[in-house]
Amino acid sequence: MKRYLLFLVAGSLCLAASASPRHGRVGNTETQAILHAWSWSFNTIADNMKDIADAGYAYVQTSPANTCFVGDNGGKALFSQPGDSIQGKWYYYYQPTDWKIGNYLLGSRDEFKAMCDSARKYNVQVIVDVLPNHTAVDHTAVLPDLDRAVGGHENLFHANGFTPITEWNDRYQCTTGEMGGLPDVNTENPDFQYYYMQYVNDLINLGARGFRYDTAKHIGLPSDPKDAKAVRNNFWPVATGREAAKGLSLLMPDSLFIYGEVLQDKNVKEKEYTEFIDVTASNYGHALRSALEKGDALAEDLVSWHHSASPDSLVTWVESHDTYCNNHESAHLTDEQIRMGWVFLASRQHGTPLFFSRPAGSTRTNYWGNNLVGPRGNDEFKHPEVVAANRFRAAMAGEPERIFTTTKGEVAQVARGNKGAALVNFTDKARNVKMDTLLPDGTYTDEVHNATFVVKGGKLSGKLQPLTSYLLKK
The missing domain is CATH 2.60.40.1180 (Golgi alpha-mannosidase II)
Structure with a gap:
């Protein structure tokens, strides 16, 4: 989520690129791609797993699987307006109330397991979106088990956790303060770490093989200023299996693909985050969309990844669910333009490209389309040109790139x-x-x-x- 999400509602030219060695992690993502099955239910993902595999995706990313705030009387609209017959908001699953598998928007624990079983059958790896550093805006909705696990509700949050962030480039505020109405959890509390890692390991036991950390730049690095309640900023060592929390360690850390939403801005320690996780190349996505809008591949520098980290540590996209949903920054681009961006991006040697699945029925005048959480997105994820690009990427393993x-x-x-x-x-x-x-x-x-x-x-x-x-x- 972007930082302001809940404020909204709560001849020819030749160009060459180079890359530095990458840190170790699972898989050869130079040949792989991720499908972001945004707001698809677990059952929907399972039912479409063969299509996902046949389309050439090595990973499918789910929306958050945790227990979450029930808003708009449990309605399942992606984004409702007053008076709509079906109410709801997609982002309620980004408001945790407990760290257990299953929520009213996407499905139960058993349905999550069935989805993972289907993924295993088709050799697709499941990435789960997680967000340990916030609770629901209405923090009184946090369930008793989570409060008990940390020794009481007051121990769940940073000392600064209810102070709204006013200076987004101040690392203390950014990593300890309230973001867009979301109270900031004390992710350095060993009791919280233990409880949260039980959830992560449960996901792994059911078949998850990767995690996307939402708002990752809002979770402090070891070098960041500490909250008054924190002894050490050690969440990332715990979350990646380098340290245990009260004796509990991340399962099979060498078999997981872990990346974080580290949106680029001033004073964001992009390169330091890659000592622990892969990170998002948000500036590159912006440059690529700008070139698509202008119909000119030279309008922006599309060779540079616009990032201080190695390109092998980047998750790339043409658009994300945030650029589509928040202010609809990318939603005006046609499906054809997005497709052209995808073919260009997926054909490149480095980065791990993520394809965002737009809502079924969406148009450039109706961004929400059929406006329901749960059903499959539109057919673009398996468009023949998209599939061809995914297969091309796999076939070009180890081949250096050059852009003309x-x-x-x-x-x-x-x-x-x-x-x-x-x-x-x-x-x-x-x-x-x-x-x-x-x-x-x-x-x-x-x-x-x-x-x-x-x-x-x-x-x-x-x-x-x-x-x-x-x-x-x-």
Whole structure:
């Protein structure tokens, strides 16, 4: 969630990129992609697991699975207005009231397990969204088991936990203060850590194999200022299995993919977070969306990852649920534009790309679409061009990238060694191109559109339809 979420309602040019060695973690994410099954219920995810696997996703990310605040009389609208027949808000699952599996929006503990069983059948890994550093805005809704676990309600929060953040670049305020009405939990309290890690390990025992930490930059690093109630800022060592909490350690830490929402801003210790977890490349997503809006791949620097950390430590996206939902920053972009951004992003060598599933029935004038938590999103996650990009990514394992564009940036090409190339038309007009490439001489046919491109003497020629992508392989 962005910091203000609850204030709302509560010739050709050649470009090269380099990367530094990455810290160790599970899997080869240079070949993998994540589907963010945003607001899909556990049953819906399970029912669509074959499609998810067939579309080429190695991971599926759920929305938060924890017990949560029941708002709007338990209605399941994504975002209701006064007078709507179905009430509800998607973000109630971001307001924990206890750390146990299951909530009224997404499903029960048994349904979570069944989803993980389905994922295992299709060789898909489950990532769960977690947010240990907040409770519900109405903190009196916190359930007795959580209060008892920390020795009383007053011990659940930082000393500064009810003081609203006014200076977002002040690390003390950012990591101990109240964010958008959400009281800040004392994540350094060993009693809380023990209780929370029981939840995490329960998820793992049921089949989860990764975690996305919401608002991760609001949880202090060891080098950050301490709250008056904290002895050490050791949440991240505990959450990643480097330390135990009262004797309880994270299960199978070497088999988990853990990343955090560390939105970039001034005085955010982006690189230090990657000593523990992977982090989000929010500035890159902004640059890519800007280029898509302008129909010009040269309008922004799309080679740089706009991040101080190694690109192998980044989770990347064209858009996220926050950019779609909060102020609808990215919601005006058409599905075709998002698709072009995805093909460009997923074809690149580094980062782990995440595809956000927009609501079913959504349009550029009706962002909420069918406006229900639980059902599947629209079909874009399995669009043939998206699937082709996911398969291209897997097929190009280990191949270095090089990015070419036409002179005016209408068309971009992600070359992967001499084995493949992804072509993306950023514009709403057909384009005839003759541009540099690394592909060997020959004739290449795109598998989705059956379009033909010819390479001769290091030049690639062909025609691209408006807002269309093509994946070419040697």
